[in-house]
Amino acid sequence: MLRITLAQMRRSAGRLAAAGVAIVIGTAFVAATLLASGVITRMTYDSVAAQYGDADLVVGATQDAPLDVDALAATDGVAAVAPVTAIYAELTDGARSVYQSVVPTADDRLMPLEVTAGAMPSAAGEIALPADVADRLGVTLGDTVDVGRDVVGDDGSWRQVTETPAVVGLLDDPFGAYARTGGAAVVDAATYTTWQTEARGEPVAVTEAAVVVADGTDVTAAQSALAGTVGGATSTDSAPWVVTTDERAAESAAELTGGQDLMFLVFVLTFAAVALVVAGLVITNTFQVLVAQRARTLALLRCVGADKAQVGRSVLTEAAILGLVASVAGVLLGTALGQTALWVAHALDVPVPLPGAVALTWQVVVVPVLVGTVVTVGAALVPARVATRVAPLAALRPADSPSTSRRAGKVRLVLSLLTAAVGFGLLAAGAALGTVWQEPTLGLLAGIAGGALSFVGVAVGAVFWLPRVAAAAGRLVAASGPTARLAAANTLRNPRRTATTSTALLIGVTLVAMMTTGAASARTSLTAALDEQFPVDVMVTSTASDADGEQEALSGELRADVAAVDGVRATTDVSEILVRATSGAGSAATWLPLTAIDPAGGAEVLNAPDVLADLEPGTVLLGEVQAQDLALGTGDSVELTDTDGAVTVTVAVGASGDTSYLTTDDLAALSSDASVTGMYLALDDGVDAASAVGAIQDVVADSGESAQVTGVASQRALFDQVIDTMLGIVVGLLAVAVVIALIGVANTLSLSVIERRRESATLRAIGLSKAQLRGMLAIEGLLIAGVGAVLGVVLGLVYGWAGAGAALGIMGDVSLSVPWLEITLVLVVALVAGLVASVAPARTALKASPVEALATE
Structure with a gap:
């Protein structure tokens, strides 16, 4: 029967080709989806974990029990350690100044920044700058730049000192590790430690560090050894902890996406399954017609001794061979498409971190081949059953197609209606679970089940x-x-x-x-x-302080120049103040940082203007963190006290975040000499964020004022x-x-x-x-x-x-x-x-x- 089956396949190669192409594309879809899942996961993790460089492990702790970097470096199997930290300094050359983040040098694998010219600093008196910052300041390799930084004395007083290191390198941030601050300057580790300690008046606690494992050392073994060193666990459930970089990236990505980072994979795999159903319909139709056309051949086989089981098995064998060959071809096609997509993305210089090659796992190979073969054989079951019903006498007369005269039964109608009704009910329940009851996992499961059932009901009842x-x-x-x-x-x-x-x-x-x-x-x-x-797209904040340590104001001229920058859609002034908050008689006063803003102006610049919906004169809008610290809720009263006065306001708790807002009218009642210390800026839709932030930094640098530009839009x-x-x-x-x-x-x-x-x-x-x-x-x-x-x-x-x-x-x-x-x-x-x-x-x-x-x- 096998030889007969192969002969029949050769004679029907043309019609089987269409069914084979459907399976090839269906399995290629599954393979490409699994490959895309790996690329998406890798891309997301690399973007989130860019600040860790090419680290193998990340170690975390708390401020109360910080990390001992030297002890980490001395742990068996550890090749290099770098604290994840940054400070800020004012870089000045002539009349231009830039407020810039500064990080220390580290092992090449732990440094996310790349040198585009020159070299990394190796001694005191050297600094490497982001290439765009060097252009903004007008300095090149070999020039010196003034670095203004704060120093805290033994008595708690502070002063500003100026260093003049030489520029030894220009840097690029390819994965956006420091995109929020417009890149980062680099000094040698010893210089950085000195600057950081003098800025705080004491050694700064290290709460997170990136670790490179020595060549030949098992990462899991090194992870266990580090856990023993810090006395922690190998998960972030409790501090201190030691996890892989991917695990840390996954946790950070989950915080950003609300834990929904797998939704695209679930969606697309569901679509791949539906696509295979389409292929199954094509296969079923193909084999139905082939069985009808072979009716006389099948009847002759019955006449010469073939039983029903042999005839049915011949059809299923034909389907299995077709499914296996087409599925293997589909995996090859899906892999080729995935790799080609990566090559094209790299050629187009897509500004996100993409792997150089697809990762072929056993799932990518086995799952599509198994699924494609099973779908093909399953689609041929009905035609195979029809083939077993061909009587030997059919060899003496022509046979009509088995599908031309059969009428759909009432049982099928009832089943399709019930399936569709239950499916759409589950679909509605899934949507309700996700939106109303905030249960996305159950909602997604109910939605997928409901979608599958309802569509089966629709498809079965389509006749x-x-x-x-x-x-x-x-x-x-x-x-x-x-x-x-x-x-x-x-x-x-x-x-x-x-x-x-x-x-x-x-x-x-x-x-x-x-x-x-x-x-x-x-x-x-x-x-x-x-x-x-x-x-907020961009924030400009004054970094200068007067003799009393109070934050100085931004000049009206600078604010006007910033507002005139191309790409800036709207601006509003803000004032940062620190007041005492008292929630009731006998309660202790607590220091509360507030941002004073005009609600109408804030609504124009905030990306989520509803944040200020409850802010009005006589109200303080607390972030969730501050509300929890003060044990206050919406409708409570709190007394705010400053050096010039006091005001009692009603509390409104913001939807999220840790920023608390006060209206500018209430600020006037609190402080008679309050000044504008910052600006919130909104950029035009479609504008290049990096270019717009750079232009704003140029304006600030040319003003001669000390101000920091935070380009969160980048x-x-x-x-x-x-x-x-x-x-x-x-x-x-x-x-x-x-x-x-x-x-x-x-x-x-x-x-x-x-x-x-x-x-x-x-x-x-x-x-x-x-x-x-x-x-x-x-x-x-x-x-x-x-x-x-x-x-x-x-x-x-x-x-x-x-x-x-x-x-x-x-x-x-x-x-x-x-x-x-x-x-x-x-x-x-x-x-x-x-x-x-x-x-x-x-x-x-x-x-x-x-x-x-x-x-x-």
Whole structure:
């Protein structure tokens, strides 16, 4: 039977090729998805962990029990240790000055900065600067730069001293480790320790350090040894702790995304499963027609002694061979596509850290091959069962296709309705769990289960309703002539064939619409999360102090110059003050830092303007941290006291964060000489954040005033780029799903034409012209594709919105977006695909003369 099966496969190679291509693309989708998951994870971790360089481990502790860096370095298996720390200093050359973060030199693997010219500092009196900072100051290699820093005396008084190190190197920050501060200058470790200690008046506690393991040393063994040194654990559940860099990055990424960093992988793997269902439909149709065409061959085999089991096994063996070969080809294709995508990204110099090559794991190879083979064999089960029913007497008469006359049963109708109802109920429950009850894990599980069940119900029941919908749409075009009426009638004459053909595209379009809708909603929700994480694009803060240690004001001229910088959309002035807060009679006063801001001006510059919704005269808006420290809640009263006066205000607790706000009106009542010590700036949409921050730094540097520019917009832009790249990878995978859907439409329509060859010949014999036959098939293809596409878009919107609600609810309010451009494009492509899919079948139907076609079995 094996030799007979292989011979039959060779004779049917053309028809099996279409089914094989569907499996190749389906398994390539799965392989590419798994590879993309690895790339996305690696990219996200590298972005978050950039500050640790190429460290193997990260050690953490608390301020009360800090780390002993020397003890860490002396631990067995440790090659290098570097504290994760930074200080700030004012860099000046002539009339230009820049407030810049400064970090110490470290082992090459622990330094995230790259030298673009010169070298790293190796002794006192040397400094390396970010290349853009050197340009801003107008210095080059070999020049000196004034470094102003604070020194605290033994009596607690402080003074500012100036160093004049020589510039020995220019630096680049390729992964954005110090994007928030516009890069970092570097001095040698001994100089850094001296500056840091003198700025605090005492040695500074080290609470986090990056560690490189010696060559040949097992990382796990070194981790255990370090845990013994610090007396901690190998997880961050309690301090001190020792974890791998990836574990630390995963924890930081989870803090940023609300623990939803796996949602893209879950989404796309779900889509890959749906794409394989499309491939399964193509395979089922292929084998059904092959079994029908081989009816006489199968009957002859029964006549010469083959039993039912052997006949059924021959069909399943054929499917297994096809599935295995196509799945292996799919893994190779998916790997090639993944690697090509990385090469293209590197060639385009995508500004996010990407690995140089895809990581081939056993899951990437085994899972797609196993899934592809199982799907192929599973799709052939029904045709194999049909093959076992072929009687030996069928060898003496022609056999019709098994799908042309069977009618769908009531049991199928009831089951499809129940499955769809339960599925949509679970889908709604998943969305509610994610948005209302803030249970994203349960919500996502319920959503996936509900989506799968409801779609199975829709697909299984499609034979009952989809042909009628297509026929109703056909009546809209039937008035154009007899060809259109024949096409519309054909959609009802064989409901199984119509349902199968349209369902293939229905699944594909649903997949695309669901992903684009989910991606659009996710993008909107993640943007809102970033707005909360980075509430202000740029901050300019005075760093000068008067003789009494009070922070000096920013001049009106500087504020006007900053506001005039290209790319700055709006600005508002702020004042930073420190007041005493008393929550009630007999309670102790607590120092409370406040930011005085005009609520209307703040609403214009804050990325999340609702933060100031409760701020009004007579109210202090406390951050959650301050409210907890003061044991205050919304509606409580608190007395604020400064040197010039006191005011009693009502407490409102902010949604999140640790910044507390007061109105400028209440500030005037507290302090008669309060000055503007800072500015909040909002940048224009679409402006290059790094360039805009650089221009603001140039203005500040030229002013001669001591001020710090904090460009959080640059770091926010980096995260935006990471998100955009992740969504770009997902959208790229959608192209694979579209190809699957188009192959499904073309293949099933081709098979239906083969089944109707006699019918087409009869129409030709009674006068239907070749052009009219082509037109009939084209209209039929357009009707079936159009109906499948429109219904797919509707289902895709429902699934995309429900999935976004289930997965993204924990991040805040979910905006349910409609990607109009993508949906319109999908509909146009579907209609064109339906038209194109009719071309090859029409050519097949017209090859033979009507007499020859009527003579064919």
